[in-house]
Amino acid sequence: MLQENNNHPLDIKSDLHIVRAWESFTDCGEVNSSLTPRRVIHNGWLKSRELGIRPDIQRAKTVISENEIEEKIRTENLGRAGVPVLEELSDCLEDTQHVVVLADSAGRIFYSVGHRQIQDKLENINFRPGGAWSEQSVGPNGVGTPLSIGRPEIVMGHEHYCQGWHPWVCYGAPILDPTTQKIIGAVDITGPVKNVNGEAMALALSVAKSVQSGVSILQFQRREILRELGKEKIKNWPSDGVMILDENGSIIEYNTKSIKQLNLDPSAFLNNSISQLIPSMSESVQKSFNHKRQMELNIQTENQSVKVHIKPVVNGDQCLGTALIMTDPNRASTTKKYTNPCSIRPQSRYTFENIKGKSEKINNTIRIAKAAAYDPSENNVLLYGETGTGKELIAHSIHSESARKDGPFIAVNCAALPRDLIESELFGYVAGAFTGANRHGLKGKFELAHNGTLFLDEINSMSMDLQAKLLRVLDSMEINRVGSVEPVLVNVRVIAAASETIHSAVENNLFRLDLFHRLNVLEIPIPKLSERENDIIELANEFIQNECRSTGRENLKLSSEVIELMKNYHWPGNIRELNNVCVRWVLSVSGNTVNCADVPERLSKTNVINHQPIGVDNLRMISDELIKQTLIKTGNNVSKAARILGIDRTTIYRRRRVW
Incomplete structure (x- = not known):
């Protein structure tokens, strides 16, 4: 592990040389030939000036939220492989004056461990989770430069273009995708420039290789799971052409109908990228994968026009790939006899303008809700709060501001439906499914909400067996009407609402943890x-x-x-x-x-409101319940909660993964 080393590898003369070079460049816009720094640094300075980056910047911008950070850690290969590697270093780095960070391919830091006091100092320049550290944002540094040039690099002191980074030395290494060899992120070790350490670069390279190995294992696991899910989809859609693509758009499973419908050559099919075979589909496939959204498009072949449904293939919180389903038009027409003849499309009644109040709490709720409304990925939303706080009003408002505002808004109170009828209410039924059923069959709420929003109120009252079925629908966006084995594609955004007790229901195994995480992509607390x-x-x-x-x-x-x-x-x-x-x-x-x-x-008989703040004197006395309460009070802001409790953010992330 790192040993403290106070011997600067550059002698005083060369150290002063780079100081004079930086001063000359930032003052005059050029460097005397005798002072020119290393080429990689000089190029970085030139690029920074061209981009209009100010050399006197003292703090980087914040570009990703706490929820986005948690999503990266929980669902992306880089986070799932990288966080455990950094956690192993955590205790060892406490004895050195160094911090290790993990950043994505855009230079956005999303995890850090290391010496606590150094972390606190680095927070002053926003070198922490959420900070933007690409070379295009803040000039040469240990995160952005390796990402830009594609190789490990050290950036120390005045080699940084921005003045705020001069007290630090950074040792960075890019992380490559084991399959495509594209850069997917970077590891950086940072410490005070006065303590330059010769072992740090070797450690950064070692960490980067360890993360790459972890990503490789996860990719193999993902591919095998995707293959199995793909075979299941092919079996579920016997009348249609089905093709399964991995995260890179390569075809890994297909049936013969898909070859015929798309008029493709079977010999050049398997493991080829869809972008090579059908370039016009590439953008839609990538959008469906990135945003976990179902999409539809028409492809013109030599013989016919083919309607293609592009569906993300999801396992838990992870999108593993996409499925292309070429629906047989003859089968599609036969399903019309099951549809509800009612043509009314219920619309949302409220907007954010209908939400009254100016308090900080409600403004914070509205801010998060608007972010959910404008979310291009249209992630699921979980509203939680006491009864009567206005959860449905928030749900209506999100829908009214979203890209689905012209689609239907369907509200279902899960607690108000009899247990034996809720499945048919949600998923519909075919003719003769049960005694008393409509003789034509009936659409369920999911189908009625197609291309719109489904609001599931009091979701925590749902039975465990129905929770399992709901989870499958959210993963596949396919429903089976009661009495039918034919899957029906739906395109629905789900907003769920629950009382505050849903967290304890999860802890007591009364509500499925996997369903909770599937719904809880965007969590919005509604204040009392x-x-x-x-x-x-x-x-x-x-x-x-x-x-x-x-x-x-x-x-x-x-x-x-x-x-x-x-x-x-x-x-x-x-x-x-x-x-x-x-x-x-x-x-x-x-x-x-x-x-x-x-x-x-x-x-x-008044009951005065209690405004007593939460306090804590000793880290060992902090319970999971106290952390949860503090997260609720701070609107799920991990940084604020950590500051209130006097603990490190990584402690909260670690506890939340256990929950």
């Missing part, structure tokens, strides 16, 4: 009304005005005493309870002002 003290009166006035308008009576005012009571009441029924109280006042108060005498007894 008692946490929105400054919004209570605004909401009350809004409800009173709306009810007065609808009943035709003169507007009511709230007395100052009533306002004080309302602010101090804990509102266990949240917004729904507040609305009910306001409606009751409009219907029952005879005067123009609501006074204390008009207030329900429960409001007069």
Whole structure:
């Protein structure tokens, strides 16, 4: 492991040489031939100037969120292989003044371990998870330069173009995809420039090779799983052409119908890339894989026009590849007898404009919800909060702002449906599926929500056996109507809602962990009304005005005493309870002002809101429950939670993986 070495490999003369070269370049725009630095550094400086990067930058930008970081760690090969390798170094690096980071191919750091005090100092320049460290963003450095030139490199002190990085020395090595040999990321070891270490570069190379080996193992496993899932899809679609592509677009499984429908030569088929065989499909296949989205397009062959469904093949949280399904038009027409004759397409009723309030909590919720609405990958969303907090309003708003806004919005309350009917409600049924069934069959909610959004409220009330079926549908975007073995393709974005107890339901094995992660790609906490003290009166006035308008009576005012009571009441029924109280006042108060005498007894017996902050004195006393509570209070912001608790971010990531 790294040993401290205070002997600088450059002598004082050469060290001063690079300082003068940097000063000359940044002041005058050129370097005297006698001062010219190494070619890789000089080229990096020239590129930085061309890109308009300021040499006096002190801090890199943040470009990826905590949720995106967690997604990389949990689902991408680089994260799944790299994090365990870095974790093995964690304890050893605590004894040195170095930090190791893992970055993706765009130079975005998403994991770091090492000396705690050095990590804290590097946070000042945003050299931490979330930071952008490509050479195009911040000039030469130990992450961006190896990614740019495709080989290991050391960047020390004033060799960095940006002044903020001058106190540091970086040893970086690129990580290659074992299959394609393309650069997929980088490992960087960084420490103070005064402690340049001759062993650090060798360690960086070793870590990069270890990560590559881990990626190779994961790729093999993924390919074998994809092959098995592909065979299953081919068996499930006997009447159609089916082709299975890996993450690089190479064909690994197919049936004979797909060759005939696409008019391809069988001899040049297997292990060839779809981009070589049918270039017009390449972009759509890549989008489907990257965004986990089903897509459709028409391909014109010599003989016919073929409609191709492109579906991501998902296993748990991971997209392994894509399936191309060329549906037989004759089979497609026979399924029409099962469709619901109703042509109504329910639309969303609300937008973000309908969400009232200015508190920090609700603004944070709206900010995350808008990010979910504009998410190009259309990931699944999980809303959680107490009953009556407005989860359906948030779901409607996300749909109304999304690319699916012109499609249907279908809401299902999972708790309100009888257990023996919920499967047919969600997935539909064919004629004769059960006694009392519609003689034509009926579409389920998934099919009704095709090309739109399905809102599953109170998802935590769903039985375990139905959870397993829902997970399969989310993975494949194929449903089987009750009474039928023929799969039906659907294109649906799912927004689920649950009470805060869903986390304990997962811990107690009452809700499937794999389904929780499948739904919980974007997690949005909905605050209780008692946490929105400054919004209570605004909401009350809004409800009173709306009810007065609808009943035709003169507007009511709230007395100052009533306002004080309302602010101090804990509102266990949240917004729904507040609305009910306001409606009751409009219907029952005879005067123009609501006074204390008009207030329900429960409001007069106030339960003052508790605003006590969470505190912790000792790391060993921090429980998983405390970490979870803090994550909820910070809107799932790992960095904020770590600062509040006085622990390292990696500790929280490690605990969350155990959960």
